[in-house]
Amino acid sequence: MDLYFLPMACSLATRIALNEIGEDAHFVEVDAATKQLVASGADYRDIHPLGLVPVLRTDDGALISENLAVLRHVGQRGDLWPAEQETGLLQWLSFTATELHAGLFAPQFDATASAEVKAHARRRAKPRLDHLQRHLEGRAFLLDGFTVADAFLVTVLNFSRGCAFDLSPWPDVLRYYQRLAKRPSVAAAMAVELPLYVAEQARRPKEGAA
Ligand SMILES: N[C@@H](CCC(=O)N[C@@H](CS)C(=O)NCC(=O)O)C(=O)O
Incomplete structure (x- = not known):
């Protein structure tokens, strides 16, 4: 399972849900400004044309977008969707x-x-x-x-x-x-993503800079 995410964005909810049910995933960070995957430089819009997170790629390769659908999918894998x-x-x-x-x-x-x-x-x-x-x-x-x-x-x-x-x-x-x-x-999810968020903010061109 791959979770495409932006640090500290709404995709954090899915990371929390995964932590809660004790499941791991491959977390793929998207750069907010460029919409490139941070690790590979690939264009995230090839995965989601709107460039929005979260997107979950299931183990059988299906792509699920929209928080509600992604959270239902993960919630039903554990007991978070009664x-x-x-x-x-x-x-x-x-x-x-x-x-x-x-x-x-x-x-x-x-x-x-x-x-x-x-x-x-x-x-x-x-x-x-x-x-x-x-x-x-x-x-x-x-x-x-x-x-x-x-x-x-x-x-x-x-x-x-x-x-x-x-x-x-x-x-x-x-x-x-x-x-x-x-x-x-929740605390564990935030502890992972906060430093990534700080790094992402540091990568952004400063306002007024050439
Ligand atoms: N309707 C979407 C909205 C998702 C959304 O707004 N994601 C934000 C992060 S919280 C995003 O990807 N923003 C990047 C952008 O607007 O370019 C959903 O509920 O999944």
């Missing part, structure tokens, strides 16, 4: 993908998004986070136990650090994030 909670899984995975990842955080990291677009996304996120706060009050996980939905949510909430988005107005969301960030599968 069939009896499938509706809840889809609900929270979709909420995380659309309302938080695409709706709130993607514009914050988009160099072409204006300050007004970024501010609008932040305002629009408030009722979404209120909703998440109400759900997480008194709960350890999104559903009955740790699932791929938690692997995805902790990954996306971690983006708040990179764009100075303050989670403290939602104390149960913040507590959930801080607690899950210490979970061994």
